[in-house]
Structures are given as structure tokens and as C-alpha cells.
Amino acid sequence: MRIEYINPFVEATFEVLSEILKEGNLRRGELFLKRSPTPNYGVSIIIGLTGPASGRVLLDMPPNTAKKLISAISGDEVKDLNDIGKSALGEIANMIVGNAITKLYKKGFTFALTPPTVITGNDYTIDTPQIETLVVPVIFGEDKLEINIALKEA
Amino acid sequence: MVEQITIRKPDGGKYKALVVDDSAFTLKQITQILMSADIEVVGNAPNGETAIRMYKELYPNVDFVTLDITMPDVDGLHVLKEIMSFDPNAKVIMVTALGREDIVKTAIMNGAKGFILKPLDRLKVLERIKAILGA
Numbered sequence: 001m002r003i004e005y006i007n008p009f010v011e012a013t014f015e016v017l018s019e020i021l022k023e024g025n026l027r028r029g030e031l032f033l034k035r036s037p038t039p040n041y042g043v044s045i046i047i048g049l050t051g052p053a054s055g056r057v058l059l060d061m062p063p064n065t066a067k068k069l070i071s072a073i074s075g076d077e078v079k080d081l082n083d084i085g086k087s088a089l090g091e092i093a094n095m096i097v098g099n100a101i102t103k104l105y106k107k108g109f110t111f112a113l114t115p116p117t118v119i120t121g122n123d124y125t126i127d128t129p130q131i132e133t134l135v136v137p138v139i140f141g142e143d144k145l146e147i148n149i150a151l152k153e154a
Numbered sequence: 155m156v157e158q159i160t161i162r163k164p165d166g167g168k169y170k171a172l173v174v175d176d177s178a179f180t181l182k183q184i185t186q187i188l189m190s191a192d193i194e195v196v197g198n199a200p201n202g203e204t205a206i207r208m209y210k211e212l213y214p215n216v217d218f219v220t221l222d223i224t225m226p227d228v229d230g231l232h233v234l235k236e237i238m239s240f241d242p243n244a245k246v247i248m249v250t251a252l253g254r255e256d257i258v259k260t261a262i263m264n265g266a267k268g269f270i271l272k273p274l275d276r277l278k279v280l281e282r283i284k285a286i287l288g289a
């Protein structure tokens with residue numbers, strides 16, 4: 001996976017989450033590698049990517065963090081991981097990945113994205129291709145989410 | 155306290171809006187924001203195909219459209235072109251995500267009147283719509 005692909009996702013995550021949470025104190029944890037983009041924390045949003053490389057981006061977080069994001073983006077109207085809450089999470093992922101592919105486009109890489117799929121602890125049916133996955137933790141206050149980036153050159 | 159903004163036509167009548175978005179969450183959110191300003195939401199379309207059909211059915215009883223750009227199958231730019239060729243006076247406001255303002259240039263060239271950004275901020279959205287409608 002080309003290293004140029006990574007930063008746009010991290011920057012986009014910071015920009016979009018700062019806007020949603022109305023706070024600037026997000027920080028990035030240590031990057032690490034794993035064998036496939038597997039969910040770990042209970043709530044995951046997956047967006048597929050095609051272009052010069054193809055694969056997926058998976059945002060993985062605990063239910064409490066997911067609820068915090070849902071609550072923040074909805075102005076406290078929605079607080080649960082119900083259908084509308086999941087739809088809100090899908091939109092957050094759309095914003096992050098959409099923002100990232102715009103940054104990539106400006107660097108000369110044209111990607112297209114698929115609509116988001118939101119999975120929670122109860123409905124884990126996800127096939128995990130063996131693609132080397134780079135994980136970037138993003139920490140804000142007591143919360144943490146992980147961006148799993150798995151892209152394979154076409 | 156929630157700041158009250160009302161957007162009315164120059165003659166005092168209510169504006170009628172068609173809201174288009176493939177996200178159930180955003181569809182609901184935009185609808186609530188518009189209703190809070192006393193705008194009547196006459197249609198909710200969850201995809202591009204429905205949006206084109208609804209606009210034609212509602213016409214001329216629809217004053218403006220909020221149109222999501224990123225939708226599967228029939229995307230917002232395609233819907234925009236269809237609506238503009240059906241009604242060259244249509245007022246279409248694109249909805250796009252923060253950092254993707256570039257995409258809007260093509261929409262403006264194709265007749266869109268302006269854009270609003272996600273994540274949606276109620277006051278910013280209403281001020282924007284007010285300016286676009288010249289209300």
C-alpha cells in the first residue's frame with residue numbers, strides 16, 4: 001500500500017470529527033499493521049474503494065463512542081444505535097471518506113466509494129479479505145476509534 | 155434556547171421544499187431544520203430516481219430542492235440535470251460534505267443555485283437557504 005494514501009484519511013478524520021464534536025483536542029495514536037481489516041470494538045462502518053488501488057476503509061469503535069458521535073451530529077436528537085443512529089454513523093463515514101478521496105484526487109489519485117455499511121456487535125457478517133491493513137488510532141478525550149485502511153494496488 | 159428563524163416568501167406565503175438524500179438520518183435532519191423555519195416539506199426522496207419523479211409530480215407546487223450529491227445509482231448531479239431540463243427555473247441547492255466543495259463547481263455550472271455543507275449546522279443552513287432564495 002502506498003504511503004501517500006494514508007495521510008488523507010487521517011486528515012479527513014480529524015477535520016470531520018473536529019467539526020462534529022466541536023472540539024480540537026483530537027490526537028493520533030501509534031500506527032500499526034494487521035493482516036485484514038477486522039472489526040474489534042463492536043461498531044464498525046465499512047466503505048469500499050475502487051481506483052488505482054481497491055479495498056476498504058473500516059472505522060471501528062466501541063458502542064459508547066459511536067453513541068457520542070451520533071448524539072453530537074444529531075444535536076442530541078438521536079442517542080441510540082437504532083436504524084437512524086446507524087444511518088448517522090454511515091453519514092459520518094461518508095463525510096470522512098468523501099473528504100479523503102477529494103484530497104487524494106488533488107494528489108492525482110481518482111477513487112470512487114461505495115455506500116457505507118454499518119455493523120454492530122449483533123450483526124457481524126463481514127468477509128475479511130486478507131489485505132495488509134494499516135490501523136490509525138484517533139483519540140479524543142476518553143474515546144478512541146480506529147481507522148483501518150486496506151488497499152491493494154489494482 | 156433555540157434561535158428562531160422564519161423563512162417566508164415576499165408575499166408571506168410558505169416555501170415548499172423537496173428534500174433529497176439517500177441517508178435516512180440526513181433526510182430527517184434537513185426536514186426538521188426546514189420545518190423549524192416554517193418551510194413546508196412537500197416531499198422526501200431517498201434516491202435520485204424518486205427525486206426526479208417527485209419533482210415532476212409536485213411541479214409547480216415546489217419552490218426549491220435540497221439535493222444530496224453522493225447517492226448510489228442516480229447521483230445528485232444527474233438529478234440536477236434532469237430537473238433543470240424539465241424546469242429551467244428550478245431552484246436546486248446541493249448538499250455536500252465538508253472538504254468536497256470542489257464537486258459543487260460542476261453543479262453550479264449546471265444550474266444549481268448554491269450549496270450547503272455536511273455536517274449540517276441548523277443556523278448556517280438556514281442562513282444559507284435564506285440568502286439563496288433571496289428571502
Ligand SMILES: [Mg+2]
Nearest residue numbers: 176222224225
Ligand atoms: Mg448521500
